[in-house]
Amino acid sequence: MTVIDSDGPGQRDLIDALVGASFAAMAVLNRVGAEHDLSLTQLRVLGILRDRRVKMSELADYLGLDKSTISGLVDRAEKRGLLRRAPNPVDGRAVDVFLTGEGTELAKRGAAQIAQALSPMTSKLTRAEARRLTTLLEMLIPLPDHRRVPTATWDNAAGNVSGVAHNIGRRQNARKEIC
Numbered sequence: 001m002t003v004i005d006s007d008g009p010g011q012r013d014l015i016d017a018l019v020g021a022s023f024a025a026m027a028v029l030n031r032v033g034a035e036h037d038l039s040l041t042q043l044r045v046l047g048i049l050r051d052r053r054v055k056m057s058e059l060a061d062y063l064g065l066d067k068s069t070i071s072g073l074v075d076r077a078e079k080r081g082l083l084r085r086a087p088n089p090v091d092g093r094a095v096d097v098f099l100t101g102e103g104t105e106l107a108k109r110g111a112a113q114i115a116q117a118l119s120p121m122t123s124k125l126t127r128a129e130a131r132r133l134t135t136l137l138e139m140l141i142p143l144p145d146h147r148r149v150p151t152a153t154w155d156n157a158a159g160n161v162s163g164v165a166h167n168i169g170r171r172q173n174a175r176k177e178i179c
Contacts, residue, residue: 018140021121024118024121025118026040028114028117028118029043029114031117032110032113032114032117033110035113036106036109036110038110041063041065041073042073042076042077043110044063045059045063045073045074045077045083046082046099046103046106046107046110047107047110047111048062048063049083049097049098049099049103049107050099050104050107050108050111052098053096053097053098054096054097054098055088055091055094055095055096055097056070056071056074056085056094056095056096056097057094059074059097074097077103081100081102081103082099082100082102082103082106083097083098083099083100083103084097084098084099084100085097086098
């Protein structure tokens, strides 16, 4: 493993590249969210729930939010018809949250828009480069096992984007860097 001098130009180049990539991805996520009248956090909820039903407490953990904040977030999305709550079939004290048909359709449209908007960057990579970049990014921003969410794949037609919005969002808040 090569260690980059923290004061050296290689480190500055790496940081500049990471920040630039983050800004580009965040701009896409914010634009797509705004087009659908969704905050970044609401967009992340759609990404998390698009292929699973989770307990409200798990959703709060994934997002790094407290119970009252997640309740308000879910209330607003429920009023829009994007998701629903139901008792957890295993734990009678818990409440599950999941997307409605309308929420699922919005998640699909958003995922397609995100993939299309990011494809000018991702399509420059070969499949092997894309896999390697994914591995490297996952090494940089690891999640504790108890905070992992199964990866949802948001593929574009060329198969170049894999879980970008979903993974970026869950990793950033898992580290409580942004909310």
